[in-house]
Amino acid sequence: MLDTGTLRLKFIALINRGSDGLDLGAGDGRWAFVASSKQARVTAIDRQPSPDSLPIGMRWIQADVCNGLSSFLESNHSGFDFMMCWNLIQFLPHDYVTDNLLPSLAQYARPNCVLGLRTFWRNPIPGFANPVPSLYRTNELVRSLKGWDIIHKEEIEGDGPSLDGTTMRHWYFTDIIARFPS
Numbered sequence: 001m002l003d004t005g006t007l008r009l010k011f012i013a014l015i016n017r018g019s020d021g022l023d024l025g026a027g028d029g030r031w032a033f034v035a036s037s038k039q040a041r042v043t044a045i046d047r048q049p050s051p052d053s054l055p056i057g058m059r060w061i062q063a064d065v066c067n068g069l070s071s072f073l074e075s076n077h078s079g080f081d082f083m084m085c086w087n088l089i090q091f092l093p094h095d096y097v098t099d100n101l102l103p104s105l106a107q108y109a110r111p112n113c114v115l116g117l118r119t120f121w122r123n124p125i126p127g128f129a130n131p132v133p134s135l136y137r138t139n140e141l142v143r144s145l146k147g148w149d150i151i152h153k154e155e156i157e158g159d160g161p162s163l164d165g166t167t168m169r170h171w172y173f174t175d176i177i178a179r180f181p182s
């Protein structure tokens with residue numbers, strides 16, 4: 001069985017206590033909550049509303065990431081020490097992601113900022129009712145992350161549960177961990 005949690009746990013281990021982080025497409029907030037448990041201050045962005053209660057230091061911004069980070073982050077924002085982007089970009093327009101969203105992350109990266117990214121290189125089997133519109137090979141994401149040092153990149157596949165645990169699918173993941181230079 002595909003171990004869907006390993007990359008993210010490896011990434012969480014890179015988060016320093018008391019740091020500032022961004023979770024793009026936070027979903028139900030599960031990974032933002034895990035990061036918060038390391039006393040990190042997490043800004044979670046999703047077009048869904050905030051969960052009912054948030055840990056101290058976490059803020060939730062309900063927004064569409066396709067409007068650009070500058071539409072919801074302050075112009076004088078001091079940046080982040082970590083950024084998570086788990087299972088989001090396959091739902092966004094491909095060229096917006098490669099030409100705008102990913103290149104813009106560098107503007108908000110503090111020295112040594114770590115970035116964790118997971119997406120799909122192929123639709124899962126069995127597929128979703130609506131196939132995801134955008135698929136990414138590792139190397140094209142790397143090209144969009146100019147200025148970042150890539151510390152892990154991998155395309156993996158295997159059987160694993162859906163996010164809500166109700167369905168088994170064969171997944172095709174593109175995984176990246178990158179670090180912004182000091």
Ligand SMILES: C[S@@+](CC[C@H](N)C(=O)[O-])C[C@H]1O[C@@H](n2cnc3c(N)ncnc32)[C@H](O)[C@@H]1O
Binds near residue numbers: 028045063091163
């Ligand atoms: C599959 S969930 C992933 C949630 C979480 N990152 C995780 O891995 O558990 C994808 C999330 O992306 C959000 N999303 C999709 N398109 C979005 C957009 N344009 N702007 C903001 N959030 C979006 C959805 O609302 C959903 O919560």
